[in-house]
Amino acid sequence: MHKRIAEAFVGEYASGKSENAIYRALSLKKAGGKVTLVDFDIVEPCYTLRPLKQELTELGLNVLAWSTSETFGLGEAGQTILPQARWALRREGHIIVDVGYGADGARALNLLEGSAVDPDLRVVLVLNARRPMTDSAMRIEEYIESMGRVDGIIANTHLADETTPQTVEDGYHIIKEVAKRRNIPIDAISVSQQFNEKYPKFGLDDKELRVLGAFMPRSFW
Amino acid sequence: MKDLKEKNETKDKYAVRPIVGEKRAFATGNEVVAWAALAADADIMYGYPITPQNEIMHYWTRMSEKYGRGFLQTEDETSAGFTTLGGVLAGRRSFTATSGPGNMLMQESMCMAEMMRLPTVMIVQQRGGPSTATVIYSQQEVNLTCFGGNGEGFRIVYSTCSHQELFDYTINAFNVAWTHRFPVFVLGDGYQAKMREPVTMYDPRDKGITMVPTEPYVLKEGCAGVDREPQQMRNTYNTEEELNEVVEGLNAAYQAVIPQVVKHEEYACEDADYVIVAHGVVTRAAQAAVEYFREKGLKVGHFRPVTLRPFPGEAFRPIADRAKKILVAESALGQMRRIMTDTIYGCSTPMVNFFKPGEGISTEEIIVKVEEMMAEDK
Numbered sequence: 001m002h003k004r005i006a007e008a009f010v011g012e013y014a015s016g017k018s019e020n021a022i023y024r025a026l027s028l029k030k031a032g033g034k035v036t037l038v039d040f041d042i043v044e045p046c047y048t049l050r051p052l053k054q055e056l057t058e059l060g061l062n063v064l065a066w067s068t069s070e071t072f073g074l075g076e077a078g079q080t081i082l083p084q085a086r087w088a089l090r091r092e093g094h095i096i097v098d099v100g101y102g103a104d105g106a107r108a109l110n111l112l113e114g115s116a117v118d119p120d121l122r123v124v125l126v127l128n129a130r131r132p133m134t135d136s137a138m139r140i141e142e143y144i145e146s147m148g149r150v151d152g153i154i155a156n157t158h159l160a161d162e163t164t165p166q167t168v169e170d171g172y173h174i175i176k177e178v179a180k181r182r183n184i185p186i187d188a189i190s191v192s193q194q195f196n197e198k199y200p201k202f203g204l205d206d207k208e209l210r211v212l213g214a215f216m217p218r219s220f221w
Numbered sequence: 222m223k224d225l226k227e228k229n230e231t232k233d234k235y236a237v238r239p240i241v242g243e244k245r246a247f248a249t250g251n252e253v254v255a256w257a258a259l260a261a262d263a264d265i266m267y268g269y270p271i272t273p274q275n276e277i278m279h280y281w282t283r284m285s286e287k288y289g290r291g292f293l294q295t296e297d298e299t300s301a302g303f304t305t306l307g308g309v310l311a312g313r314r315s316f317t318a319t320s321g322p323g324n325m326l327m328q329e330s331m332c333m334a335e336m337m338r339l340p341t342v343m344i345v346q347q348r349g350g351p352s353t354a355t356v357i358y359s360q361q362e363v364n365l366t367c368f369g370g371n372g373e374g375f376r377i378v379y380s381t382c383s384h385q386e387l388f389d390y391t392i393n394a395f396n397v398a399w400t401h402r403f404p405v406f407v408l409g410d411g412y413q414a415k416m417r418e419p420v421t422m423y424d425p426r427d428k429g430i431t432m433v434p435t436e437p438y439v440l441k442e443g444c445a446g447v448d449r450e451p452q453q454m455r456n457t458y459n460t461e462e463e464l465n466e467v468v469e470g471l472n473a474a475y476q477a478v479i480p481q482v483v484k485h486e487e488y489a490c491e492d493a494d495y496v497i498v499a500h501g502v503v504t505r506a507a508q509a510a511v512e513y514f515r516e517k518g519l520k521v522g523h524f525r526p527v528t529l530r531p532f533p534g535e536a537f538r539p540i541a542d543r544a545k546k547i548l549v550a551e552s553a554l555g556q557m558r559r560i561m562t563d564t565i566y567g568c569s570t571p572m573v574n575f576f577k578p579g580e581g582i583s584t585e586e587i588i589v590k591v592e593e594m595m596a597e598d599k
Contacts, residue, residue, distance in 0.1 A: 013276065014249055014417045130247040132256060132422065133283070159247050159419045 004120050005094040008040070008109055009154075010147060011126035012134050013101040016156040018049060019212045020126050020190055021098040022056065026213070029060050034093025038085050039065035041100035042108050049098055052215055064088055081111060089114040089121065103146040122151040124187060129157040129171030140178045152187040153179050154210070163195050165202050172204050235262050239288050243423045250413040251276035253384045253420055254318065254344050257391035259284055260424055262432050263342075264313035265291035267304040269323060272356035273411035274346040277318040298323040302330030302343075309339045310454070312437030314395055318344035320411075322353060324365050331404050332370035335471070336456040339438075340398030344391065344407045346414040347501075349579040358411035359579040360501055363556035366406050367530035373468065375475045377482050378406045378530040380500040384420035387413060392425050399433040401478045408529065410552075412502050412581065485533035486525040487540070489515055493522025494545040495591055498537075499582070500526050500557055503550055509584040510591065521591055529557060534564025541568045546594050550575040550582050 005028060009021040018041075025037040037056060039049040049056065049065045056063045064085045088095055089112060097112065099105050109115045109123070125147060127134055134140045144150050157171020172189060179186050188208040196202070196211040203209055239259040248256070254277045258266065266285070268278045278294075285292045291313075295301040301317050308315030319327055324345050334341045347362040349355030368374040377397055379390045390407050398405040425432060438452060445451035458464045486504075488511045490496060495514075499507040507523040514521035524540055526533050541547060547570055549558045554576050562572070575582070575590050 013252070014247070128247060130245070130419075132244075132246045132248055132252060133280075135244065135246065159245060160417070162245070162419050 005096075006089060006118055006120040006122065007095075007152075008097040008099050008112070008115070008121065008123050009126055010099045010106045010109075010123055010150075011101065012128070012131050012143065015101070015126045015128045015131055015134070016154075016158075016190065016212070017101070017126045018098050019214075019216045020124075020154055020156060020210070021096050022049070022052070022215050023190065023210050023212050025056075025061050025094075025096040026059060027210075028094045028096070034062065034091075035060075036062040036064060036088055036091050036093060036095050038088045038095065038097045039063070040081070040085060040097050040108060040112060041105065042081060055215075062091075062093075081108075086111060087113050089118050103148070106147045106149075123147075123149045124152045124154060125150045125184075126154045126156050126190075127171075127175050129155075129174045130159050130167065137174050137177050140175065141182070144178065144182060144184075150182075150184055152185050154188050154190055155186055155207075156190040158192065158195070161194060163192070165199050168195070168202070169204060176205075235289060237288060238424055239284065240422050240424050243421055243427065246420055246422050247417060248384060248420055248422075249276060249415055249417050250384050250387050250409060251346070251415070252280045253387045253422070254391050254407070254409075255280035255284065256422055257388045258316055258395075259288055259290065260422065261392040261395045262314060263290065263316055263395065264435075265293065265308050265315050267293045267295060267301045267308065267315065267317045269295055269298045269301045269319070271298070271320050271323040273348055273358075273414040274318045274320045274323070274344070276414070277344060277346075298326035299329060302327035303333070305341050305343070306330055306334055306337075306339050309334075309341055310438045311440070312435050314342075314399070314432075314435050316342040316344065316395070318346070320346045320356075321348040321350055321362065324362050324369070328365065328369035331376070332372045333456050334404040335370075335372045335375040336467075337454050338402040338471070338474070339404065340395075340402050340435075341404045342391075342394045342398050342407070343404065344409065347408065347410040355579060356411065357579075358552065358581060360410060360503070360552040361554075361556060361578060362408070363529055363551075363553060363560070366408050367560065373472065374530055375471050376404050376406060376530055377401070377478075377528060378408055379484075379527060380408045380529050381413065382502050382504045382525075384413070384416070384418050388420055388422060392430065396430070396433045397482060399435055401482065403475065403478065408501065410502055479531045482528060483531045483533050483535075484527035485536050486527060487536075488523040488525070489520075490522035490524055490540045492520055493540070493543075494520040495522070495548065495594060496540055496544040496546075497521065497523045497548045497550060497587060497591065498526075498557075498561060499523065499550040499587075500529060503552060503582045506582050506584040506587050507550060510587040513584070513588055514591065519595070526557070526561070529560060532560045532564045534561070537561070538565050538568065541565050541570050544570050545598060546570065547572045548575055548587070548590055548594060549573070550587055550590070552577050552580060552582060554578050
């Protein structure tokens with residue numbers, strides 16, 4: 001029996017939360033077992049899992065997200081949590097939760113039934129040290145403080161197709177400095193497929209390297 | 222406001238710089254606008270939430286307190302527009318941002334800014350219309366942003382195409398506004414607002430850009446009528462003749478500003494038989510289409526108005542006259558084309574419309590259109 005994985009991905013707007021959540025869910029699926037991927041974004045309904053629901057379902061994930069036709073007023077009207085998403089932690093198998101951006105997004109975790117007491121649940125912060133709000137050790141530290149709870153970090157520093165090994169490495173070192181100070185483990189380094197093809201030998205500190213699929217560009221609205 | 226005043230009165234106002242040195246960052250267009258306004262020493266933003274502009278406000282509010290700036294969320298866009306004028310009257314580098322229906326509500330105040338020559342700065346992230354329509358994307362706010370309200374369009378409107386331009390033109394907008402004292406608009410769209418791409422952010426001072434100093438219009442030092450001219454700001458007049466004189470005066474001032482601000486870009490237009498005209502984000506598709514055709518040795522060019530108001534008709538006229546055909550591509554039903562054709566009145570070059578109101582235009586689609594035009598000429 002696999003150990004149950006329950007992870008909630010939080011982070012700055014456009015930090016790579018959803019892409020990392022999808023990666024994590026799909027890799028757990030490949031390793032065997034049931035995986036539920038939950039869209040818990042009530043902050044920014046623009047880039048969410050919703051448009052990818054069918055594609056991800058076909059890949060074997062149990063996706064808890066609204067369908068586009070079930071929602072309206074994207075970004076205008078208040079967002080409602082999909083009722084079954086609220087109870088996701090009670091499901092069998094691995095649970096990956098994609099949470100809305102920022103401190104407000106992370107606060108929405110309170111609405112996830114059992115989130116405060118679930119012994120397996122880890123809150124994973126996705127960080128891109130090229131995002132202006134998290135582009136220095138000081139800003140990252142402030143950011144972590146605003147999030148309330150962070151149990152792990154994914155170093156996802158990139159500049160889209162301008163990313164070089166130096167970009168990833170510089171970001172990693174900034175993140176590592178803060179992680180060490182705050183005693184938070186870095187779970188993995190994530191890079192794009194495009195980057196991986198260009199620099200197949202890239203690695204740092206023997207950290208797990210997660211090569212992300214490019215799902216999110218197709219998820220606009 | 223009291224805190225803001227105190228902060229503004231300290232000598233090293235804005236001593237803590239939001240951006241140090243030049244930074245390549247990965248950001249969304251809305252964020253870029255907020256950072257640009259911070260870097261430009263904007264004092265205060267007035268706003269009311271509307272998609273797809275929201276993150277300009279989100280990011281401004283997240284950062285404004287830290288850097289001693291002000292923010293006021295008003296009860297609606299009518300109020301956000303007028304309070305922006307109030308900020309300017311008090312001598313503050315003030316701005317607002319909106320979209321679609323919000324842009325409509327702000328026209329009343331922007332007309333007042335035209336009449337009083339107040340240097341307001343407004344960012345518009347266009348969404349679909351008419352009415353609430355979509356929150357996504359369009360180029361349907363050209364009429365409104367260039368000529369909205371009951372005025373004569375005494376405004377300067379920059380249509381941006383990338384995050385870099387959103388950053389550069391937002392900074393520039395404050396300087397153009399405070400130099401020429403006309404309302405300035407940065408016209409983006411929902412795509413640019415939400416898209417993520419690398420951008421170079423900088424402190425304007427490091428680039429040798431000096432922010433044009435602001436000054437209060439009201440509550441100046443001394444005794445009005447004794448130490449200084451009394452200030453009477455008006456937007457209402459009694460007789461036709463009075464008004465006519467005022468509007469003619471505004472027009473003369475605006476006409477004098479045009480040569481200093483009008484802006485365009487040309488891509489392989491010098492010998493082009495087919496010229497694509499597009500503005501804003503659609504210029505990216507047009508530029509890529511020109512590259513495609515030029516690689517094949519075909520004479521296709523692209524003319525891009527950067528300012529939609531004033532429109533660079535003078536620069537476009539010889540290019541339009543020389544071309545065999547013009548393709549006008551816009552995500553609206555000819556809002557830019559109407560402005561354009563007016564400025565090249567008498568030009569007999571046939572024009573083909575490629576209008577997709579509320580929808581994006583891709584490079585491939587432009588290529589197909591131009592190929593159709595070429596086939597007709599064979």
